[in-house]
Amino acid sequence: MGDTMGGTMAKSHPRSVCPVACTLDVLGDKWTLLVVRDLFAGKSHYHEFVKSPEGIATNILADRLERLVKNGLVKSQPSPARVGSFSYVLTEKGRGLLPVLEAIKQWGLANIRGTEARLRVPSVP
Amino acid sequence: MGDTMGGTMAKSHPRSVCPVACTLDVLGDKWTLLVVRDLFAGKSHYHEFVKSPEGIATNILADRLERLVKNGLVKSQPSPARVGSFSYVLTEKGRGLLPVLEAIKQWGLANIRGTEARLRVPSVP
DNA sequence: ACAATTTACTTGCAAAATGCAAGTGATTGA
DNA sequence: TCAATCACTTGCATTTTGCAAGTAAATTGT
Numbered sequence: 001m002g003d004t005m006g007g008t009m010a011k012s013h014p015r016s017v018c019p020v021a022c023t024l025d026v027l028g029d030k031w032t033l034l035v036v037r038d039l040f041a042g043k044s045h046y047h048e049f050v051k052s053p054e055g056i057a058t059n060i061l062a063d064r065l066e067r068l069v070k071n072g073l074v075k076s077q078p079s080p081a082r083v084g085s086f087s088y089v090l091t092e093k094g095r096g097l098l099p100v101l102e103a104i105k106q107w108g109l110a111n112i113r114g115t116e117a118r119l120r121v122p123s124v125p
Numbered sequence: 126m127g128d129t130m131g132g133t134m135a136k137s138h139p140r141s142v143c144p145v146a147c148t149l150d151v152l153g154d155k156w157t158l159l160v161v162r163d164l165f166a167g168k169s170h171y172h173e174f175v176k177s178p179e180g181i182a183t184n185i186l187a188d189r190l191e192r193l194v195k196n197g198l199v200k201s202q203p204s205p206a207r208v209g210s211f212s213y214v215l216t217e218k219g220r221g222l223l224p225v226l227e228a229i230k231q232w233g234l235a236n237i238r239g240t241e242a243r244l245r246v247p248s249v250p
Numbered sequence: 251a252c253a254a255t256t257t258a259c260t261t262g263c264a265a266a267a268t269g270c271a272a273g274t275g276a277t278t279g280a
Numbered sequence: 281t282c283a284a285t286c287a288c289t290t291g292c293a294t295t296t297t298g299c300a301a302g303t304a305a306a307t308t309g310t
Contacts, residue, residue, distance in 0.1 A: 016178040019233025019240035020162050020226060026237075028155040029296090037145050046258055053141040057298055062259060084305060085258060093236050100232055101145060103224040108144025111218050112151075115144035154267090171287055182269050187288060209276065210287060 026071050027097075031056055033104070035064050036090070036097055039074065044087040068094070151196050152222075156181055158229070160189050161215070161222055164199065169212040193219070 015021050027033050034056065038049050049061050056064075065088055068074040073094035079085040108115045140146050152158050159181070163174050174186055181189075190213055193199040198219035204210040215222075233240045 014239065017239060017241050019230045019237065019242065021159055021179050022237045022240050023229045023233040024155050024158060030149050030153040033149060034146055053143070054146050058259065096232055096236060099228040103228045104148045105144045107221055107225055108148040111221060112144065112147045114139065114142060115147050116142050118143065183288065185268070
């Protein structure tokens with residue numbers, strides 16, 4: 001049972017007491033918030049995340065979903081449709097990220113040329 | 126003239142047209158937003174960033190400052206006090222990140238135990 | 251029934267980023 | 281003058297990515 005990546009990554013201790021630093025420990029990378037974005041957009045299954053235009057690698061996706069679950073932002077439940085498959089849904093804590101996502105989106109739209117808003121994020125799905 | 130790290134990292138093309146993804150290409154890592162946080166807190170010199178409690182490595186700091194300047198979020202000017210030294214200041218574009226930082230801070234305070242707000246970020250310095 | 255396809259992940263490995271310590275070269279300050 | 285400080289750079293081991301390929305169970309087609 002070799003564990004190549006991420007899976008067993010016992011998060012040791014916070015870098016500081018700063019809420020920004022601690023939040024960045026949870027979602028400070030290039031992929032986590034994109035998965036959260038997709039969750040807000042109503043996606044809930046593995047293949048749906050893979051289909052997103054950024055093309056996340058499947059190992060990274062598996063790792064990020066696992067971390068999100070571990071950190072309590074996402075809850076996974078066995079999918080009714082398919083045995084051995086899970087559906088992922090944001091928890092209350094995860095849904096609390098909406099303002100963060102919105103602020104990032106607005107900054108991108110205002111400051112990065114070529115970006116465009118595809119879909120409207122539902123306030124409370 | 127060996128270039129070990131970061132410096133020459135020709136950002137090729139955006140992963141997608143999504144404003145969230147494109148913004149994450151600029152500040153999607155564990156350090157960039159912490160430097161921005163410090164800039165909002167009024168820090169402007171190398172040693173001030175190094176002093177922050179998270180303990181950024183000096184090579185990472187140099188790389189992040191360079192990237193922030195390249196992306197137009199920060200402007201560097203020769204420091205009057207010290208020759209060969211620069212002071213770093215947020216540009217308008219960089220200051221536009223205040224809502225992002227605020228949202229992240231609020232989420233951290235509300236959801237991560239042990240975090241606390243140290244200083245109040247000035248709305249418009 | 252049973253082979254082919256699809257779904258949901260894992261695994262392996264090369265390439266890049268990170269973290270740490272130590273080094274460099276100007277510049278004050280005593 | 282000469283040690284201490286400041287602003288970075290460099291080297292290198294460790295960790296994280298990114299890509300391609302593999303696997304095992306379930307579903308679909310015939």
